[in-house]
Amino acid sequence: xxSKKVLNFYKALANLREIEAQEPPYDTVTETGxxxxxxxxxxxxxxxxxxxxxxxxxxxxxxxxxxxVIKLAYQVNMLADEQLWLDALQARxxxxxxxxxxIALGIIADSKSKFIAMFEVLKREIEENWV
Numbered sequence: 589x590x591s592k593k594v595l596n597f598y599k600a601l602a603n604l605r606e607i608e609a610q611e612p613p614y615d616t617v618t619e620t621g622x623x624x625x626x627x628x629x630x631x632x633x634x635x636x637x638x639x640x641x642x643x644x645x646x647x648x649x650x651x652x653x654x655x656x657v658i659k660l661a662y663q664v665n666m667l668a669d670e671q672l673w674l675d676a677l678q679a680r681x682x683x684x685x686x687x688x689x690x691i692a693l694g695i696i697a698d699s700k701s702k703f704i705a706m707f708e709v710l711k712r713e714i715e716e717n718w719v
Contacts, residue, residue, distance in 0.1 A: 591643070594714060597636035600629040601707045608700055612693075623692050626699045627683040630654075630676055633707055637661045640718040654680070666713055669706070676703050 590598075607622040614622070634654040641651060641660060651657050654677055662670040679695050686692040 590714075590719060591636075591639050593632070593639040594636045597629070597632040597707075597714075598711060600625075600632040601704075601711060604629040604699065604704060604707065607696065608704065614693075614696070619689070619692050619696065620686065622696050622699070623683055623686040626695055626703065627680055629707060630680040630703075633710060634658065634677075636714065637666060637710070640666070640714055644718065666710070666718060668709065672702065672706055676706060679703070 604625045607625060610618060610622060634657050638651050638657045641647075641649070641657065641664070644664075646660060646664070649656070649660055651660065655674070658667065658670065658673045658677060661667045662673070667673055675698075679698055682691050682695060686695060
């Protein structure tokens with residue numbers, strides 16, 4: 589049985605996948621919603637990683653911030669591409685600035701082109717090796 593945090597991540601990823609069907613130009617509500625879905629999915633992803641790391645005996649590590657969780661997850665082979673996750677973290681940090689249309693469109697484009705696939709890889713990794 590997966591933890592609530594892992595299940596929250598899976599649900600957030602399912603919601604984020606819905607942006608793949610959206611095509612530009614986006615109205616303001618759609619654009620804002622897609623950026624928010626990315627931010628939620630990232631939050632749930634790093635919290636799921638933290639949960640699985642702690643469950644697997646890494647509780648003594650300092651895992652309070654997303655960057656520390658990403659670094660440790662990469663070191664223990666939960667993640668294959670540390671830089672992609674750090675880029676995703678930067679995009680998550682930019683969600684607060686998504687009133688800027690260029691930033692919002694960049695987050696949406698990156699979500700469609702690489703972040704959804706990145707989250708999918710994490711989901712498979714958790715299911716296969718971290719339950």
